[in-house]
Amino acid sequence: MTGGMTATRLHNGSLTVTVSDLGAEMQSLAGPDGAALLWHGDPAFWPGRAPILFPIVGRAPGDLLAVNGQVAPMAQHGFARRSRFALTEAGDEFCRHTLTDSPATHAAYPCAFRLTITHRLQGATLRVEAEVTNPGTDAQMGPLPFGFGFHPAFVWPLPGADGAAHVVTLDNGAEPALARLRDGLLTGATTASPFRSGRLELHPGLFAEGALVFPAGAGPGLRYGVPGGPGLRFAFENLPNLALWTKPGAPFLCIEPWHGMAAHEGASPDIAERPGTLTLAPGATCRFAMSVTPEQEATGQRVDALP
DSSP: OBTTBOEEEEEOSSOEEEEESBTTOEEEEEOTTOOBOBOOOOTTTOOOSSOEEOSOSSOOGGGEEEETTEEEEOOTTOSGGGSBOEEEEEOSSEEEEEEEOOHHHHTTOOOOOEEEEEEEEETTEEEEEEEEEOOOBTTBBOOEEEOEEEOOEEESSOTTOTTSOOEEEETTOOOOOEEEEETTEEEEEEEOOSOBTTEEEOOGGGGTTSOEEEOSOSOSEEEEEOTTSEEEEEEEESOOEEEEEOOTTOSEEEEEEEESOOOBTTOOSBGGGSTTOEEEOTTOEEEEEEEEEEEETTTTEEGGGOO
């Protein structure tokens, strides 16, 4: 326990994970050798580790959000990452955290909701599942408009890969168009993709103007790591938008699959105008998932299969 926050530890011999009840945020991820794969949140660069983004992804114009006619302050990426979740179920290899609406959330976001985050170990794979449910009725709160995203940061370089070029390789081999942000808002323009046949070699200069945002076409999976060496394999479900981000000079890379993005410059605060906004009717549920598997590409083996 740190600062009143509790952390749940998961372990299965292949992976070790800890998850805080603050934001249901993963605090650590390590393979069987104990080497850290997740960024440790050094505030000198960025204090986050793997925040959950809800009910918006990215910034709102003037940091104000309008929902069902109510306008109120809303910080970038929403309030879930700063909220205490309840640990509702846990075992050696999984934990489930839940956040529900309250008078405090209604002041900024007048909607009934239930957000459930499950971290689950499946062999050498960590699967993170999210469920957003509208538990209300037509007479109570009504529809639930929202965006959702994952924002995990991984060490760069990866363990055992100091000095080696790191590459993001899209499973679909695509060259998705790049959208740019200005003061955290989408400019509305797109530029040529930095990917070539699905391959992007990473260097700090890529991020001199901020995050790389790919509104469409990045596909449902990618690999981050050293070709022929250590890497992390990702798969995404119901998360069509992708961002890559770091602070220049910082030793981490954020790999962020989203459903929803920042507002456009000049847009109103209305949540309905945000790209990718989803709306759930009372009683409906929407699901998202991200999985990550450490691997050694040179041998074609997952980390748990290595001698």
